[in-house]
Amino acid sequence: xxxxxxxxxxxxxxxxxxxxxxxTSGFTFSGYEINWVRQAPGKGLEWVSYxxxxxxxxxxxxxxxxxxxxxxxxxxxxxxLQMNSLRAEDTAVYYCARDEYxxxxxxxxxxxxVSS
Amino acid sequence: EIVMTQSPATLSVSPGERATLSCRASESLGNxxxxxxxxxxxxxxxxxxxxxxxxxxxxxxxxxxxxxxxTLTISSLQSEDFAVYYCQQYSNWPPTFGQGTKVxxx
Numbered sequence: 007x008x009x010x011x012x013x014x015x016x017x018x019x020x021x022x023x024x025x026x027x028x029x030t031s032g033f034t035f036s037g038y039e040i041n042w043v044r045q046a047p048g049k050g051l052e053w054v055s056y057x058x059x060x061x062x063x064x065x066x067x068x069x070x071x072x073x074x075x076x077x078x079x080x081x082x083x084x085x086x087l088q089m090n091s092l093r094a095e096d097t098a099v100y101y102c103a104r105d106e107y108x109x110x111x112x113x114x115x116x117x118x119x120v121s122s
Numbered sequence: 123e124i125v126m127t128q129s130p131a132t133l134s135v136s137p138g139e140r141a142t143l144s145c146r147a148s149e150s151l152g153n154x155x156x157x158x159x160x161x162x163x164x165x166x167x168x169x170x171x172x173x174x175x176x177x178x179x180x181x182x183x184x185x186x187x188x189x190x191x192x193t194l195t196i197s198s199l200q201s202e203d204f205a206v207y208y209c210q211q212y213s214n215w216p217p218t219f220g221q222g223t224k225v226x227x228x
Contacts, residue, residue, distance in 0.1 A: 107212035108155035
């Protein structure tokens with residue numbers, strides 16, 4: 007069974023940092039691209055970042071470029087999202103989602119709250 | 123970036139009735155997906171390539187495309203279909219989502 011499990015969310019002050027993790031199982035991790043998608047409370051879905059199978063190709067939404075960094079460890083079947091200089095508008099549930107273009111599999115999400 | 127506009131924002135439908143959801147792209151595109159999201163849950167992929175049902179998607183869900191207009195049709199609404207539906211284009215980077223259509227019980 008394909009599983010993606012996010013962790014690392016929590017309450018952080020504006021300007022602070024958090025590192026999210028997405029642990030996966032049930033598929034050959036090194037063969038799949040991974041994305042992060044977020045959803046602010048009561049709002050719609052926003053794509054955040056993408057990483058290719060080897061990590062050689064990475065994309066970011068303009069809203070997070072220069073502040074967020076995506077990486078992966080194929081030996082640990084995991085993807086990470088380092089979030090720096092967090093702002094109130096980054097408050098959201100962050101999902102990791104498998105596949106390059108459309109997302110067949112999603113994690114359950116981890117809530118990030120940026121507030122003083 | 124391509125802007126996706128969904129309509130209506132809310133659709134009130136009685137169980138057993140047909141629901142038609144629209145998604146318009148700001149420019150021509152060929153690749154679109156539909157997702158269903160229920161409260162407290164992650165989105166679930168329903169349709170990709172505009173009209174191909176994902177594994178496990180019931181046959182009452184169908185997708186179609188005409189130019190920049192895309193449609194998700196639920197032929198006969200079941201109780202489990204009341205949810206929010208999102209379209210997503212993946213023709214161009216960055217991938218973008220519509221703002222969602224909430225299908226509620228009439």
